[in-house]
Amino acid sequence: MFTGIVEATGYLMEVTKVTGDLSVKINSGILDLSDVKLGDSIATNGVCLTVTELFNHGYSADISPETLSLTGFDRYSIGQKLNLEKALTISTRLGGHLVSGHVDGIAQVTRIVPNARTTEYWLSAPIELAKYIPLKGSVCIDGISLTVNEINAQQFKLTIVPHTIAHTTIADFQVGSLVNLEVDQIARYLERLLSPSTEQAPASDLSMALLKSAGFVQ
Incomplete structure (x- = not known):
């Protein structure tokens, strides 16, 4: 989860096509990566990306076809400026609003x-x-x-x-x-x-007679 309060801006360094999706390298600018480890999430222009590699002043991440279809990443060129935010912690002030990083x-x-x-x-x-x-x-x-x-x-x-x-x-x-x-x-x-469900609840064999026979009711 994120707050939508941008911590730093970085830019797109490198894009590699890998069997239908992308691997990207991001320069993180002044974003402090000292507490970031592999597998952590960083919102990158609002997209929750999982860190797959850490290097000096940056990180790598993979972008799935689903993410490409809903975001602007497939149109970004090298040097594209990006808003960055690390995932929030329990002690983080919620200065913006609850953001999932799942772009609609x-x-x-x-x-x-x-x-x-x-x-x-x-x-x-x-x-x-x-x-x-x-x-x-x-x-x-x-x-x-x-x-x-x-x-x-x-x-x-x-x-x-x-x-x-x-x-x-x-x-x-x-x-x-x-x-x-x-x-x-x-x-x-x-x-x-609030939407009416289109699925019917599965039928149940539970009955008062069964509850009585099991001693749950008198």
């Missing part, structure tokens, strides 16, 4: 509007994901926890403060940019809980 799909930047010292970014979500984006709720964009300030059908607005722009990849966003989108987990869980 791709959103597109449709408008960028300066507003005083902030910048408003309008994005368009896939229609099947738009319903999970509530006003004043949280979304994760390229690994950044952000608050939704306005909604218009599939379009939603994010108001970004200068600190976030300075310490993430948002400064590189342009109209037309494609970004990794993870919607709020709570919205997904609620939908599942």
